[in-house]
Each structure stands twice: as structure tokens, then as C-alpha cells.
Amino acid sequence: MTEGPGGAAARRAGPTLVEVDRVTKRFGDVTALDDVSLSVGPGELVGMLGPNGAGKSTLLSLVSGQRRPDAGTVRLGGGDPRDAASRVPLGLTPQETGLPPTLRVGEVVEFVGRHYPSRVPTAELLDRFGLADLAKRQTGSLSGGQKRRLAVALSLVGRPRVVLLDEPTTGLDVGARQALWAAIREYHADGGTVLLTSHYLEEVQELAQRVVVIDRGVVRADAPLETALAQVALRRVLVRSDAPLDALPGVVRAERVADPGTAGDPRWELYTPDADALVRELVTSGTPFHGLEIRGASLEEAFEQMVAHDAVRTDERSAR
Amino acid sequence: MSAATTTAARPGVLTLCLLHVRFQFLETVRVPIAVIGNLVFPALAMFFFVVPQDAVAGDPLQSTVAVASLSLFAVCSACLFSYGVGVAEDRQQPFDPFVRALPAGPLPRMVGRIVNGMIFSLFGVVPVVLIGWLFTAAAPSAIQLLVGVVTLVVVAVPFTLLGLAVGYSLPAKAALPVVQVILFPLAFAGGLFLPPFLFPAWLDTVSELTPTRAARDVLVQTLTGEPAYAYAWVVLIGWAAVFAALAVAAYRRDEGRRFR
Numbered sequence: 001m002t003e004g005p006g007g008a009a010a011r012r013a014g015p016t017l018v019e020v021d022r023v024t025k026r027f028g029d030v031t032a033l034d035d036v037s038l039s040v041g042p043g044e045l046v047g048m049l050g051p052n053g054a055g056k057s058t059l060l061s062l063v064s065g066q067r068r069p070d071a072g073t074v075r076l077g078g079g080d081p082r083d084a085a086s087r088v089p090l091g092l093t094p095q096e097t098g099l100p101p102t103l104r105v106g107e108v109v110e111f112v113g114r115h116y117p118s119r120v121p122t123a124e125l126l127d128r129f130g131l132a133d134l135a136k137r138q139t140g141s142l143s144g145g146q147k148r149r150l151a152v153a154l155s156l157v158g159r160p161r162v163v164l165l166d167e168p169t170t171g172l173d174v175g176a177r178q179a180l181w182a183a184i185r186e187y188h189a190d191g192g193t194v195l196l197t198s199h200y201l202e203e204v205q206e207l208a209q210r211v212v213v214i215d216r217g218v219v220r221a222d223a224p225l226e227t228a229l230a231q232v233a234l235r236r237v238l239v240r241s242d243a244p245l246d247a248l249p250g251v252v253r254a255e256r257v258a259d260p261g262t263a264g265d266p267r268w269e270l271y272t273p274d275a276d277a278l279v280r281e282l283v284t285s286g287t288p289f290h291g292l293e294i295r296g297a298s299l300e301e302a303f304e305q306m307v308a309h310d311a312v313r314t315d316e317r318s319a320r
Numbered sequence: 321m322s323a324a325t326t327t328a329a330r331p332g333v334l335t336l337c338l339l340h341v342r343f344q345f346l347e348t349v350r351v352p353i354a355v356i357g358n359l360v361f362p363a364l365a366m367f368f369f370v371v372p373q374d375a376v377a378g379d380p381l382q383s384t385v386a387v388a389s390l391s392l393f394a395v396c397s398a399c400l401f402s403y404g405v406g407v408a409e410d411r412q413q414p415f416d417p418f419v420r421a422l423p424a425g426p427l428p429r430m431v432g433r434i435v436n437g438m439i440f441s442l443f444g445v446v447p448v449v450l451i452g453w454l455f456t457a458a459a460p461s462a463i464q465l466l467v468g469v470v471t472l473v474v475v476a477v478p479f480t481l482l483g484l485a486v487g488y489s490l491p492a493k494a495a496l497p498v499v500q501v502i503l504f505p506l507a508f509a510g511g512l513f514l515p516p517f518l519f520p521a522w523l524d525t526v527s528e529l530t531p532t533r534a535a536r537d538v539l540v541q542t543l544t545g546e547p548a549y550a551y552a553w554v555v556l557i558g559w560a561a562v563f564a565a566l567a568v569a570a571y572r573r574d575e576g577r578r579f580r
Contacts, residue, residue: 064421065421066417084422084423084424085330085423086423087422087423088330088423090421092418092421093418094415094418097414098413098414098416098418099415100413102347102350103343103346103350107343107346111343114335114336114339115331115336115339115423116330116331116423138350158423
């Protein structure tokens with residue numbers, strides 16, 4: 001599971017399935033992707049994290065040949081993904097809401113499966129995803145969870161070498177999510193390659209071996225899961241105080257927010273791996289403080305953290 | 321669900337075309353109103369405009385002309401609705417980009433669309449021909465009927481292209497009224513509801529420039545031998561070229577907008 005720094009080099013030496021090289025993609029004035037490079041080798045399970053609008057889906061649409069980059073190259077199994085033949089080893093999911101409502105579950109699987117030279121038999125696939133009883137139902141009558149399961153099943157019907165999963169479990173309950181995760185793990189255990197996007201940290205943490213963070217069209221971090229988790233597992237301590245709290249032991253990063261709207265002490269945002277120890281430290285130091293709050297670092301903060309992982313840093317910024 | 325790579329052959333283009341034809345047919349036929357709607361209007365028009373008029377219904381030639389006109393209307397209507405509104409709706413479905421990303425290329429989808437448009441067009445002709453056969457003096461031979469159907473398919477080309485141009489240019493909500501606004505004036509001016517010999521001279525001149533009138537006269541000629549006006553084919557081919565250009569431009573623009 002653990003990959004040293006050599007892992008990345010070894011990965012790049014092998015044949016890559018997905019090769020995104022210095023790709024830029026603009027929509028009018030908006031730059032969705034800015035000089036992005038990413039390569040995914042066989043058997044990798046890569047999680048892409050990023051807020052909505054970060055460019056994750058755009059990146060996937062380039063890999064699946066739906067869009068053309070403005071600059072740079074995208075290769076899928078060595079070929080141009082815009083050629084239909086290059087997309088044979090690719091599996092992908094329709095958006096959950098996008099199944100043709102009048103077709104039956106079994107028919108949709110047949111329709112998609114018949115595009116591939118080798119396919120999982122419909123009955124076997126439906127059985128694996130717990131959809132066997134629904135084969136004769138029209139997709140319009142399925143629940144959200146069932147549609148989502150069908151969508152992921154469709155990505156695997158052509159025995160793909162690489163699967164793109166865009167937010168595979170958004171909006172699912174815990175049980176349904178676990179079942180889908182199990183299916184994704186099983187595919188990966190059989191040697192499949194997965195590139196998935198999510199804005200759930202938990203999902204990426206659960207599945208991925210490698211984490212790529214994209215924000216505002218730029219790859220902000222690309223690291224093995226453990227490294228990424230160490231960055232993300234920080235707690236955020238909010239407190240008002242006049243004292244220089246960034247000097248407290250255990251503070252990885254601190255921000256002092258001078259709040260001109262309210263008179264009184266400035267607000268500190270302290271990031272630490274151990275909030276309990278920090279609070280103990282704060283109390284025993286006798287420093288006057290008030291308004292103490294402790295929160296998990298949000299995903300956005302985690303991103304900032306992953307980029308700014310150089311020791312202690314103090315930013316001064318004024319609140320708007 | 322092994323991730324094994326096989327070197328089995330990819331399905332051929334013809335196989336994929338048939339696959340798309342079949343599943344698009346299933347998709348449409350499961351919405352009965354989409355099919356029935358196509359059947360009902362031309363059939364009703366037969367009962368309103370043709371059957372009660374003894375002068376028309378009692379005369380074999382005029383009945384045949386009336387059946388031909390309303391069959392053509394059924395085909396125009398099916399083309400404009402299934403391509404115009406149907407394509408516009410498809411474009412809004414999130415399944416559409418997914419299907420585009422399957423290893424097939426654009427041809428099978430286009431073939432599926434066009435073949436299905438033809439199938440449903442011809443469905444619309446069936447009740448018109450049946451009513452003509454049962455309630456009027458029209459009595460085409462089997463060969464005439466066959467020639468008529470083939471001609472219908474040929475003259476449907478410009479309307480198919482017009483439908484595609486609308487479908488790729490507009491969102492579904494706009495495509496529906498636009499199709500109606502195009503269809504009924506074209507059908508009326510083309511003499512599909514009222515025979516053109518009742519038209520005043522100016523309207524007849526305008527009529528001869530419409531694709532519906534050109535298609536009608538070509539169809540009538542093949543069925544009854546009554547010659548079409550001299551430049552009917554020129555008008556038909558001219559419009560086909562114009563609509564083809566519009567359809568290609570709309571398709572490219574749509575690609576550029578959604579899949580750039």
C-alpha cells in the first residue's frame with residue numbers, strides 16, 4: 001500500500017494507460033485546466049479531489065475523448081481518445097439522471113455491452129451489482145441508489161482496462177455506498193485501473209492509493225494516500241486572543257485574522273495534528289483567550305494545507 | 321469482471337448501426353403517445369378534408385391525390401417532430417454524452433436516428449392509406465403503392481434535413497413550437513390540405529417554391545402520371561441542399577458548444 005518516492009518514478013517508467021501531458025482547456029474566458037499533467041499506470045487506483053468547478057470533470061471528459069484540449073496531448077492506452085478504437089479499453093459511467101427512462105435495465109446493459117469486443121454477460125453483471133431482480137424494470141422507475149449502481153455496472157460491462165468514475169456515490173446512503181465501494185475494489189483487485197473523482201474526502205480515503213488534488217484548473221498535489229492523509233488529518237482551532245498563538249507547540253500553520261468589523265481581539269486559525277494537546281497547552285500557558293472552537297479541516301483547507309506543507313507559516317490577512 | 325484485455329474483434333460498423341436502430345426504436349415505441357400522435361392527425365385530416373367531400377372521395381384520381389398529399393403530410397410531420405424535437409430532446413439528456421464516449425463513433429447514432437425517422441414516418445402513412453382504401457375511390461395497385469412508398473422516402477430527404485437543422489439548433493422547448501410554426505404553413509402552402517388548383521395565382525406561385533409543393537407534385541406524378549410542374553425537382557433538390565447546409569452547420573455548432 002505504502003509507496004515511497006521511488007513509486008512515482010517506477011510508475012512513470014512503466015507503460016501508462018492514461019497520459020495527460022501539459023493540457024490546457026479553456027471555455028471562453030474561463031480556464032478550466034491550466035497546463036495539467038497526469039499519468040496513470042496499469043493497476044493504479046487514483047482519487048481526484050477538488051471542489052466543484054475545479055476542473056475534475058473537464059479532465060475526465062478529455063480522457064474519454066468527449067472534448068479536445070486547447071493545448072497539450074491526451075493519450076488513452078497510447079492512442080487518441082477521440083478515436084473510437086482507442087476507447088475500447090475504457091469504461092465510464094453515465095450521470096445517474098441520464099439513463100434512457102423507457103429502456104429496461106437489462107436492455108441498457110445489452111446496448112452498452114454490445115459496443116465492446118468482449119463483455120461481461122448481462123445476467124452476471126446485474127447479479128454482481130444486486131440488480132438481477134430489476135432486469136425487466138424500466139430505468140425510469142429505479143431509485144437513485146439503483147440508478148447509481150446501474151451506472152457503475154455499465155462502466156464495467158466491456159471488461160475495461162481503465163475506468164473513469166465521476167462522483168460515483170454522490171447522494172447515496174451508507175449501505176449503497178459501501179456496496180459500490182466493494183465493487184470498485186473488486187475490479188481493482190482483478191488488475192483494473194481506476195480514476196475516480198469525488199468531493200468526499202472519505203471516499204478517496206477509502207479507495208484510492210494515490211491522491212491528486214485539483215483546484216482552479218491546476219494540480220495542487222499528487223501524492224500517495226498516506227502522505228496526503230497526513231496533510232489532511234489536521235484539526236482547526238479557532239480562538240480569539242491578543243497573544244502570538246502561532247508560537248504554541250504543535251501548531252503547523254496559523255492565520256491571524258484581524259477583524260475590523262468587531263472591536264476586540266483578533267481571531268486566530270490554528271492548524272494542528274492534535275487539537276487536544278494544543279488546547280491543553282493553551283490553557284496551561286495562562287494566555288488570555290475566548291471564543292474557542294475546534295473543527296476538522298474542511299476539504300478546501302486540506303487543499304491549502306497540501307500545497308503549503310512547508311513547516312510553520314503565518315499568514316496575515318484581513319477578513320472581508 | 322476481470323480486467324483482462326482481449327484481442328477479440330470490435331463489433332463492425334453495420335452491427336453497431338443495427339444496435340442503435342434497435343434500441344432507439346425501443347426507446348420511442350415505449351412512449352405510445354409519440355407513435356399514436358403521428359398516426360392520428362393525418363388520419364383525422366382524411367376524415368375531415370377528404371372522406372366527406374363526395375367530389376373528391378368518389379373520384380379515383382382525386383382520392384389518390386388526396387391520399388398522397390396527406391401521406392406526405394404524415395411524413396413531413398414525423399420527420400420534423402422526430403428529428404426536430406427528438407434530436408433537441410436527446411441533446412439535453414445526460415445519456416447523450418455517455419453514448420458519444422462509447423467506442424462507436426458518430427455514424428451508428430446518426431444511422432439509428434434516420435432509420436427510425438423513416439420507420440415512424442411510414443407508420444404515419446399506414447392509416448391514411450387504409451382510410452383512403454376503405455372510404456374513398458382511391459384504388460392503387462400493389463406496384464403503385466410500392467412506388468409511392470419509395471417516392472415518399474426520397475422526397476422525405478429535405479424534411480429530414482430540415483428536422484435535423486432545427487433539432488441541432490434549438491433546445492427542446494423551443495424546437496416544439498418552431499416545428500409547429502414551420503410544419504403547418506408549409507403543409508398548407510404546399511397544397512397538402514387543399515388542392516393547389518383552388519389557390520389564387522399569387523399563392524400558387526409561392527406554393528411552387530415550397531419544398532412541400534414540389535414533393536407533393538413529384539409524388540402525385542409517380543402515382544397518377546399527372547405531370548409535376550417543370551422545376552419541381554429543382555425546388556426539391558435546392559431545398560435539400562439548403563437544409564443540408566443548415567443541418568451540418570447546426571451540428572458543428574452544437575459539437576463546438578457542447579464538446580469543444
